[in-house]
Amino acid sequence: MTWWKEAIVYQIYPRSFKDSNGDGIGDLPGIFSKLDYIQSIGVDVIWLCPIYQSPNHDNGYDISDYRQIMIDFGDMSDFDQLLEGIHERGMKLIMDIVPNHTSDEHRWFKASCESEDNPFRDYYIWRKGEMDKLPNNWPSFFSGDAWDYDEKTQSHYLHLFSKKQPDLNWENPKVRQEMYEIMHFWFKKGIDGFRMDVVSLISKLPGLPDSESNVFTEIISQYYANGPKVHKYLKEMHKEVFQHYDCMTVGEGPGITLDNALNYVGEDRNELNMVFHFGHMYIDNGPGGKYDPIPFDLVDMKKVFNAWDEKLAAKGWGSIFLGNHDFPRVVSRFGNDGLYWQESAKLIATLLLCMRGTPYIFQGDEIGMTNVAYQSIDEYRDIETLNSWKDAMLKGADSENFMKLVHQQSRDNARTPFQWNNSRNGGFSEKHPWLKSNDNFETINVEKQENDEHSILNYYRKMIEYRKQNPDLVDGNYQCYEVEHPELFLFKRWSDKNEYWVLLNFSENHHNVAMQFPQSISLEVNNYGEPNGINRLRPWEAKVLKV
Ligand code: GLC
Numbered sequence: 099m100t101w102w103k104e105a106i107v108y109q110i111y112p113r114s115f116k117d118s119n120g121d122g123i124g125d126l127p128g129i130f131s132k133l134d135y136i137q138s139i140g141v142d143v144i145w146l147c148p149i150y151q152s153p154n155h156d157n158g159y160d161i162s163d164y165r166q167i168m169i170d171f172g173d174m175s176d177f178d179q180l181l182e183g184i185h186e187r188g189m190k191l192i193m194d195i196v197p198n199h200t201s202d203e204h205r206w207f208k209a210s211c212e213s214e215d216n217p218f219r220d221y222y223i224w225r226k227g228e229m230d231k232l233p234n235n236w237p238s239f240f241s242g243d244a245w246d247y248d249e250k251t252q253s254h255y256l257h258l259f260s261k262k263q264p265d266l267n268w269e270n271p272k273v274r275q276e277m278y279e280i281m282h283f284w285f286k287k288g289i290d291g292f293r294m295d296v297v298s299l300i301s302k303l304p305g306l307p308d309s310e311s312n313v314f315t316e317i318i319s320q321y322y323a324n325g326p327k328v329h330k331y332l333k334e335m336h337k338e339v340f341q342h343y344d345c346m347t348v349g350e351g352p353g354i355t356l357d358n359a360l361n362y363v364g365e366d367r368n369e370l371n372m373v374f375h376f377g378h379m380y381i382d383n384g385p386g387g388k389y390d391p392i393p394f395d396l397v398d399m400k401k402v403f404n405a406w407d408e409k410l411a412a413k414g415w416g417s418i419f420l421g422n423h424d425f426p427r428v429v430s431r432f433g434n435d436g437l438y439w440q441e442s443a444k445l446i447a448t449l450l451l452c453m454r455g456t457p458y459i460f461q462g463d464e465i466g467m468t469n470v471a472y473q474s475i476d477e478y479r480d481i482e483t484l485n486s487w488k489d490a491m492l493k494g495a496d497s498e499n500f501m502k503l504v505h506q507q508s509r510d511n512a513r514t515p516f517q518w519n520n521s522r523n524g525g526f527s528e529k530h531p532w533l534k535s536n537d538n539f540e541t542i543n544v545e546k547q548e549n550d551e552h553s554i555l556n557y558y559r560k561m562i563e564y565r566k567q568n569p570d571l572v573d574g575n576y577q578c579y580e581v582e583h584p585e586l587f588l589f590k591r592w593s594d595k596n597e598y599w600v601l602l603n604f605s606e607n608h609h610n611v612a613m614q615f616p617q618s619i620s621l622e623v624n625n626y627g628e629p630n631g632i633n634r635l636r637p638w639e640a641k642v643l644k645v
């Protein structure tokens with residue numbers, strides 16, 4: 099098996115991980131100081147969210163220099179030290195690169211604005227015209243139109259995200275070469291791969307036609323993603339860059355579906371190793387998107403997992419994740435962050451670490467960090483949340499109601515400072531952190547869980563160790579049972595030699611599993627201390643059985 103299939107990935111959101119110099123912002127020396135902790139979890143690969151120079155309108159996903167370290171995070175010597183520290187501990191590093199857009203403060207974009215015949219003009223997507231006549235009706239991911247006007251040349255430029263994130267023109271071979279050289283630059287420093295931000299969006303539909311849909315997820319899949327040249331570009335990228343290194347590549351793939359996934363990750367394709375799809379992450383979104391939520395349905399989620407596993411089984415590879423820096427906290431979203439906080443956080447760990455594919459753990463989920471609920475919108479920092487709020491208020495939404503949606507859906511839920519101990523700001527920073535700490539740091543923190551054998555943290559360690567000892571959990575067969583059961587997620591993993599059963603109770607109810615297990619079956623992992631009968635499941639109980 100290749101290393102990136104066996105790997106367990108730990109995702110770091112550097113701004114919120116550990117502040118080393120008391121300015122309230124997490125940084126690279128902070129991460130360096132916690133490498134022993136990360137290693138102790140048992141993970142193999144660290145994915146660092148963007149750390150390049152950036153004006154931080156979207157916390158680093160708006161890059162102004164791809165070869166410099168963001169001033170808030172440190173400098174290149176801090177980076178070199180971090181990379182060395184990661185490698186010394188036998189771990190690997192993948193960087194987050196943003197190929198679809200840059201910051202409007204990038205020198206390419208500044209030059210591009212200068213004049214229509216500037217050599218950098220074609221690095222971006224411009225349309226000449228009158229200010230109030232937009233080139234098309236596309237909406238941006240962050241509310242409002244996907245176009246902004248530049249007076250100087252009387253043209254609009256395309257930005258699928260904020261207006262400070264202009265989209266690059268991948269039709270231009272120079273843009274592609276620039277990106278490949280940037281990747282070589284980081285590979286030559288010794289990194290082990292890339293997570294590629296919204297890489298499914300880099301090829302634009304010819305003629306940029308008006309969208310005929312108002313449903314944003316449809317607009318993404320029909321107009322923004324999987325453009326006609328995306329595979330040409332990825333193959334070229336593979337040939338020019340990836341094939342020269344023993345690396346891991348995972349593309350973030352809004353709009354990637356079961357029908358086209360293998361075009362990205364098929365073994366014969368020479369494009370990417372894995373993608374992140376969002377099938378399971380959007381199931382609680384209503385027609386109006388995330389701020390129009392519908393109840394979460396476990397049956398739908400199982401169907402998404404089953405279909406993707408089946409699709410990728412023969413000649414692809416999946417990435418298994420339940421949350422990241424763009425979504426609410428997993429325990430608050432799919433588990434129960436009240437009475438069954440501990441059990442449900444462990445159940446989620448069990449799911450994550452027993453599926454086929456490469457698991458991704460987002461920082462803080464290993465201690466069961468929860469959603470936050472700030473009282474005022476002024477406490478929020480995320481551009482997507484703030485823009486949605488403004489938009490909703492302009493449209494006359496009820497502020498109290500919308501605040502509830504923000505509490506449930508904001509990306510800042512996942513971005514609150516990491517909770518290290520019960521001192522000020524959870525030990526994240528001496529000073530006022532850039533985003534307020536979650537009040538519950540006194541009860542939920544690493545230090546407390548280090549000292550508790552039965553903590554969520556120690557359960558993650560145990561589960562990770564168990565997966566390593568039982569590699570059939572990595573690539574063995576997968577079959578889900580009782581798919582239509584609304585509260586149980588039951589599946590089998592097996593090879594010629596071994597057979598495992600994973601029983602997960604996603605509810606507060608007691609259940610009996612209607613399955614005949616062989617006498618020889620043994621209980622290997624359990625999120626409750628005291629075992630009960632093999633077939634019985636208590637609220638949020640998770641069991642791994644081996645035949
Ligand atoms: C991806 C990132 C997200 C960012 C967006 C624009 O979805 O994960 O955080 O805002 O791309 O770069």
Ligand code: CA
Binds near residue numbers: 117118119121
């Ligand atoms: Ca700092």
